[in-house]
Structure formats: C-alpha cells, structure tokens
Amino acid sequence: MNFPKRIWLFYFEGFRSMTIGKKLWIIILIKLFIIFLIFRLFFFHDFLKSRFNTDQERGSHVRDELIKRQK
C-alpha cells in the first residue's frame, strides 16, 4: 500500500472509530460555523479593508485619525 493511501486510511479509520471524539467534532464544527459564518460575515468586518482599497489609503486614514483624535 502506498504511503499517501496509508495516511488517508489512518485518518479515515481514526475518525470512523471515534466515540466521544464525534461529539467533540460536532461541537467544533458548530463553533467554527458560528465564528466564521455568523460572527465573521455579519459582525466582524475588517474595518480598514472594507472601507479602503489600498494600504496607502489605510495608512492615510489611520494617520488622520491619530492626528484628529483627542479627548
């Protein structure tokens, strides 16, 4: 049996024979779904990347903010 196939079987059989691991993986997948497809998509847009196209624009914005912003 070639090496990549052995690696594949190792993981496949490992995942298949999981007991508590299956429950944990369900929790992991739910969590990743919430984090990446809900939080990230709807609530956590990268402020600078979503508003400016180039690094120069982003740097200028931050510079302007730092200059303007005081209590």
Place this chain on the structure above:
Amino acid sequence: MIESIDLSLVDWSRAQFALTAIYHWLFVPLTLGLSVLVAIMESIYVKTGNPEWKKITKFWMTLFGINFAIGVATGIILEFEFGTNWSNYSWFVGDIFGAPLAIEGIMAFFLESTFIAVMFFGWNKVSKGFHLASSWLTAIGANLSALWILVANAWMQNPVGMKFNPETTRNEMTNFWDVLFSPVAVNKFLHTISSGYVLAAIFVLGVSAWFLIKKRDTQFAVKSIFVASVFGLITSLLLAFTGDGSAYQVTQKQPMKLAAMEGLYHGKTGAGLVAIGLLDPSKKTGDGKEAFIFKVEFPKLLSFLGYRSPDAFVPGVEDILNGGYKPEYNSIPESEKEVALSAEQKIIRGRLALSALSTYKQAKNDHNAARADSAENLLRQHYAYFGYAYLNNVESIVPNVPLTFYSFHVMVILGLYFILLFIVVLIYINTHRLEKSRWLLWLSIFTIPLAYIASEAGWIVAEMGRQPWVIQDLLPTMAAVSRIDASAVQITFWLFAVVFTVLLIAEVMIMVKQIKIGPKNGGTR
C-alpha cells in the same frame, strides 16, 4: 480639528476584548499543562512497560482532547476584534504582530494538529516510540503557539525592535531578535506557560482526589496524583521564579503598573512588599490620604525585588505623575540615568510628536521635502511619548489601582498556597495517609477553581495594570479603537456572552461525564 471619540465605544470595546480573552484563557492553560503531563505519563508507560500507565495516559489524554476541542478557535475571535474594533491599533503595530502570529499559525499550530491525530488515532497502530514522540511534539506545538502570542503581548508592554514610519503610519520591525528575546517576552512566556503547568497539575490532582473519595480506580488516582504533585511543585517554583523576573521587568519598564500592584502612592526608599492589605476605597490620587486601611508588609522587600537593592527608591503613583526622581534601573549605567519626567512633561512631548506627524502629512501633501524631513526628525525625537498626546489630564495614566492590587495579591497568595498544597500532598503520599485524608482530598478538589482564579487574575494584572495603554506610552485605548458605533460592539458583546456560556456549559458537562466514566473505559477516541 479635534474629534473626540465616544468613550462608551472605548469601554465596550475593552469589555468585549476582556470577555473574549478571559474566556479563551479558561482553556489554554489546561491545554498547555495537560499536554506536558500526558507526555510525561506516556514516557513512564514506555519506560516501565506497565499497562496501568497506558490506562492513566489515555484517560488524561481524553480530557486533554475535550479541553482542546472546546477551546479551539476561541482565540480567533480576538483576531477578529483587532480588525473590527481596534483598527487603528492593528494598523499601528504593523508587522510586529503579523510576524509572530503568522509563525504561530504556520509552525506551532500545524505541529500541534498533525501530531494530535497520531496521539488519538495512533494507539496500537504506530510504534510506542513514534506515539510517544507525537505526544511530546503536540505538547511542544501547544507551547510554541503560546510563545508567539506572548511575544506579541510583551511587545505591547515594552515596545522594542521597531521604528515608526510616518509615511505608512506603522511601526516597522527593525530587529526580530530584539522583539523575540526582549526580557519582558522571555519572562512573560516562561511565567505564563508555568501557570498553565501548575493549573493542569491542580486539575489532575483535584480530579484524581475525587476518585479517591469515591474509592474508585485508586491505583490510577494515586499514581496520577504523584506525577501531578511532583510536576506541580517543580513548576510552581518555576512560576515563582519567573514571577519575580516579570515583576523585575515591570519595575523597570512599567513603573506605574508596579505602583498599582502594590497600592504605592508615595514612593519610598527601602520600600516594603505588601503581603496582605485592604485599600481605602475612597482613596484618590493626590488627596493626601493614606492608601491602606490596614496592611502587613515585608520591610524593604519591594525595593530588593524591584531593583535588587534593599534601599532602592521605588516610585509611587504620585512620584511617577510628578517626576523629579532618578530611576534606579540596574540595566542603565549611573552616568546615563536621567531624572524622570513628569506626566505633564511627557504630555508636552507627546503633543510635539503628534503635531510633528500632522506637519509631516501637510508637508508631504505640499511636496515640501525639507519641511517633511524636519517634521520627521521632531517626531522621532519625541516619539517615545507619542501616546501621551491624547491625555488631557495626568491622572489618565493611573490604572485601576484596587483592581490591579487585589488581582496581584490574589494571584501571589494562591500561588504560594499551591506550593504548600503540593508539598503536603507529597508528604501524605509518602506516608501512605493520602487516601484516608478526606479533608485533603476535598481541599484538592476545591483548589481547581482557585487555580483558574489565580490564572485569570494574572492576566488582569498584566492588562488592567497597563491601562490606559494599548502599547505602553505609544498608544492609549482611546486612540486605538475604530470609529464605529458603540451599539455594534454592545450587540457582539452580548452575543459572545451567550454563545461562550453555552459552550462552557457544554464543555463542563462533557468533561464531568468523561471523568465519571473514569479510566476503566477511558478510550481516546
């Protein structure tokens, strides 16, 4: 034009980061420590060939897996927050954060993830030696992950190895090794991973104690307790040693944090270390009142620990605000030591630096190279105080003293208690009294939450003690936040609170269930 920022935005952004960081830190220490403990137990199994040790290893490996699975990706949220809530900060730090976090992702996480699969799937499939190596590499991977994020945090506390570029408005790394091996980073890393080791040792001790109370799997429990207690005692001593190192660095690099940690408002020569004390809640900076209702202190110990000299002057909150004292940094030759600036003087310098940045920007727009160069020189001259430009009153640089003081003392007192507990447990094991000493077993169980409290308290000292700074002296929180609606931050704060609480309850339930099943059926899948 001066545009103020909504302070509730700053507070909610801080609160959200604190919530997610505290939550993340519920899982990380146990991952760090239990990975090493499991590797040690498996090493004993491989060395002795005793199948009891295999059973022990597989049980704790299962709990490690549960904790790892629930904790996975909780740190990602923090990175999201950098980009959304803290955009000025994340841009300003430039590649200082990017490099360590990239290395963390590429090297440490892949190392961890690859060999975790062998750990859990590889029993009876790979050789004992390869399986053991995988367990150790998983532990090393987990700890290497911690290294890089702690290097980044250490840079926030003591920014080194960089040069600010006014053209890009970013701090650009000039010396990677200065960042990686800064004394603050080295102490922070060793102290933090030690805290994880101690927490894991207490976890194993406490859970095993439960088995002894239930008179179940007693051989497993006693063996686990022995390994955990030896490991816990050694790492507790390392924790104390590195804690001293960290405090020594804080004394030199963040004197206001040290003053808050000790509730020291008025500096002293031969300052004592407060062992225990009660702060007067009505105490305000500059009111002339005594800070403590009562305190017990070890004479001269703070001076000795902070400056390695029992008669050194330790500045208090008001000395740092007023300046005029000569810092006793051992790392600087006497001839180079300068009188400390007052906060007022730092604010003036900070404003010169910020004004120079504005002049630089205007000069660039006007294509006036000579004026831009002159502005850049002035900026560099005063850049060390850049963040002070945003402060309108000197008291802004004073962190929450009671919170910092009590967190510090809770952490230290619990740390000393843990050392004592491990010693007592080892004595009782050695004299064959442990299984009959129900008071000690129950105490061990109740110490588990105390370990978490001490662990979180340490981070509160580190992060609340550095306020108002996101980057010490260079960027305060009010300048670091994105200009977004506070309501958006509030919504995600409560979303996190709900989701994380549900996940935490899920973990505790799964963990308790697996503990109750016990090592008899403790498979690792």
